[in-house]
Amino acid sequence: MIHTVLGPIADDELGFCLPHEHIWCDQALAPRAQLFGTLRNTNTQMRLDHFGHMLEELKAYHDAGGRSIVEVTCDGWGRDVETLARLSTESQVHVIATAGFYIEPCLPPIVADWSVEKLADHISWEIEKGVNGTQHRCGVLKSAIHRARVEGLELKGLKAVAIAQRRTGVAITSHTTGGRRQEVPGGNVGLQQLKILKSEGVSPERFIVGHVDERPDITVLSQLASEGCFIQFDLIGKEHWLLDQTRVDLLGELVRRGFVRHLLLSHDRNRHHEMRYGGGSGYCHILENFLSRLRQTGLSDNDIQLMTVANPARAFALS
Amino acid sequence: MLRYPLTLLTKEVPRLNLRPTSSWLLLQDVHAPFMCLPGGALAEESAKKVLDSEFEEYFGTVKKLGPNISQLVSAARDHGLGVIYSCLGYEEKSTPSRFQRALGWNWSLEDRAKLFENAWQPVDGDPVFAKPGWGALGNPLFEEFLSAHKIENLIVAGAMFDYGIRQTCYELSDRGIGSLIITDAVVATTLQSHTITASNLAHGMVKLRSLAELLDLFYVMDQKSSVLV
Numbered sequence: 001m002i003h004t005v006l007g008p009i010a011d012d013e014l015g016f017c018l019p020h021e022h023i024w025c026d027q028a029l030a031p032r033a034q035l036f037g038t039l040r041n042t043n044t045q046m047r048l049d050h051f052g053h054m055l056e057e058l059k060a061y062h063d064a065g066g067r068s069i070v071e072v073t074c075d076g077w078g079r080d081v082e083t084l085a086r087l088s089t090e091s092q093v094h095v096i097a098t099a100g101f102y103i104e105p106c107l108p109p110i111v112a113d114w115s116v117e118k119l120a121d122h123i124s125w126e127i128e129k130g131v132n133g134t135q136h137r138c139g140v141l142k143s144a145i146h147r148a149r150v151e152g153l154e155l156k157g158l159k160a161v162a163i164a165q166r167r168t169g170v171a172i173t174s175h176t177t178g179g180r181r182q183e184v185p186g187g188n189v190g191l192q193q194l195k196i197l198k199s200e201g202v203s204p205e206r207f208i209v210g211h212v213d214e215r216p217d218i219t220v221l222s223q224l225a226s227e228g229c230f231i232q233f234d235l236i237g238k239e240h241w242l243l244d245q246t247r248v249d250l251l252g253e254l255v256r257r258g259f260v261r262h263l264l265l266s267h268d269r270n271r272h273h274e275m276r277y278g279g280g281s282g283y284c285h286i287l288e289n290f291l292s293r294l295r296q297t298g299l300s301d302n303d304i305q306l307m308t309v310a311n312p313a314r315a316f317a318l319s
Numbered sequence: 320m321l322r323y324p325l326t327l328l329t330k331e332v333p334r335l336n337l338r339p340t341s342s343w344l345l346l347q348d349v350h351a352p353f354m355c356l357p358g359g360a361l362a363e364e365s366a367k368k369v370l371d372s373e374f375e376e377y378f379g380t381v382k383k384l385g386p387n388i389s390q391l392v393s394a395a396r397d398h399g400l401g402v403i404y405s406c407l408g409y410e411e412k413s414t415p416s417r418f419q420r421a422l423g424w425n426w427s428l429e430d431r432a433k434l435f436e437n438a439w440q441p442v443d444g445d446p447v448f449a450k451p452g453w454g455a456l457g458n459p460l461f462e463e464f465l466s467a468h469k470i471e472n473l474i475v476a477g478a479m480f481d482y483g484i485r486q487t488c489y490e491l492s493d494r495g496i497g498s499l500i501i502t503d504a505v506v507a508t509t510l511q512s513h514t515i516t517a518s519n520l521a522h523g524m525v526k527l528r529s530l531a532e533l534l535d536l537f538y539v540m541d542q543k544s545s546v547l548v
Contacts, residue, residue: 032531035529035531036529037502037503037530037531037532038384038387038503038529038530039380039383039384039503039513041510148331179527182331183331183332183334183526184331185331186331187327187331215327216327239320239322240320240321240322242327243322
């Protein structure tokens with residue numbers, strides 16, 4: 001069973017799934033935005049907030065063959081489960097909402113004020129009962145690490161997420177470092193997160209390491225997959241980090257190494273200009289452009305079905 | 320589209336240890352020619368050649384980040400860090416460098432009172448080094464100073480990020496000295512150039528933090544006498 005904002009669905013109803021996207025968010029709401037710096041360009045900050053546009057984006061995705069999206073906006077920068085529920089109803093796309101914590105500049109004050117246990121209670125409630133008094137439940141937990149190390153409030157959030165995972169059985173998806181990636185051994189803080197999660201009793205099979213395609217190191221990716229984690233190429237189409245061709249090459253190599261059952265694909269759309277109405281390819285880039293390149297590199301339809309349908313179903317099913 | 324393939328291959332930036340004895344603040348090219356509006360050489364030259372629009376982003380950023388530089392200097396002093404100035408120009412008893420003659424930027428650094436904005440004026444004892452070219456280490460006295468004071472890393476702010484500060488940070492890195500660039504206290508000629516420079520520098524021995532993040536680090540440094548970045 002998988003929790004969507006409209007209620008539970010069977011694992012095999014999930015269909016083609018994008019496991020790391022935003023549909024409704026606004027980074028201008030970040031409680032500690034000053035940490036981003038004075039020069040941050042507010043014209044290109046993460047914001048999706050037009051109902052009509054986003055409905056069209058979701059319908060286009062559905063028309064292209066997409067069936068579900070994991071919406072990874074956390075409390076602190078505009079998560080709105082009621083809007084997500086309306087969009088899901090009208091677009092026929094399953095939407096999974098997220099409990100947990102984004103990076104330090106976006107953390108709500110409760111993360112500093114409350115104990116780890118109280119935070120765990122709070123996010124467990126969002127999964128088991130609903131968000132902010134609604135019936136709309138979250139179906140995944142998130143841990144985001146902005147720093148080069150897991151420390152401070154982000155560590156506190158991760159520990160709360162670990163407790164909530166053990167209670168609820170949902171997966172943990174992660175944001176790993178972003179602008180600090182040059183300071184992290186192997187380019188990804190996922191190994192540090194995994195070590196802490198294991199020490200807190202979380203199974204690696206319940207951990208999705210996000211943003212591995214910002215600064216990928218094939219050795220680290222293989223290690224994470226060997227441990228049992230999902231490794232998520234979720235910046236597909238964002239070629240300023242890495243060329244899509246490099247992503248294709250890396251995915252091909254990981255499949256050859258036997259890790260196809262650990263791979264997930266997504267775009268992490270979060271800005272107007274990335275959407276179709278803003279001139280981008282929206283949620284359709286993987287379906288319309290990227291999968292054909294994977295096939296050209298020798299991956300089979302079965303490999304692709306695993307990465308886009310079966311693996312997400314396994315990842316987001318309650319354990 | 321901006322891409323940075325070399326940074327995909329380089330090893331991670333090692334941690335910097337900030338502490339008052341071995342960490343100093345370097346203010347580079349914060350003197351009048353670059354930071355004074357109007358009246359600075361860059362402002363006057365661009366106006367004379369009807370190139371103001373080309374420098375619109377630069378001047379806009381100077382105005383925007385001036386208060387950050389001011390706050391940074393105050394914070395560094397309050398937390399016990401020394402402040403070093405390095406400025407393109409020449410001392411009175413010296414002569415302009417070949418670089419300065421080539422550019423026509425042969426500015427005397429003698430009249431200190433007029434050289435800096437009040438908000439970041441050097442105080443008694445702050446060393447002010449002449450910079451013969453883009454990099455601060457072009458002046459051997461600057462390097463001797465770093466060595467004599469056992470300086471392990473520098474917090475870096477100032478103007479001409481994409482030319483002078485970049486050069487200085489690479490030179491410091493070559494010598495094993497770490498740099499912590501305050502991204503909203505450095506001014507590049509354009510915002511795009513700021514992004515390119517920051518992204519390419521963020522490997523080797525150079526780290527990037529916003530001013531707000533640095534102030535948080537100073538808070539920890541006060542409590543523990545040093546802080547790892």
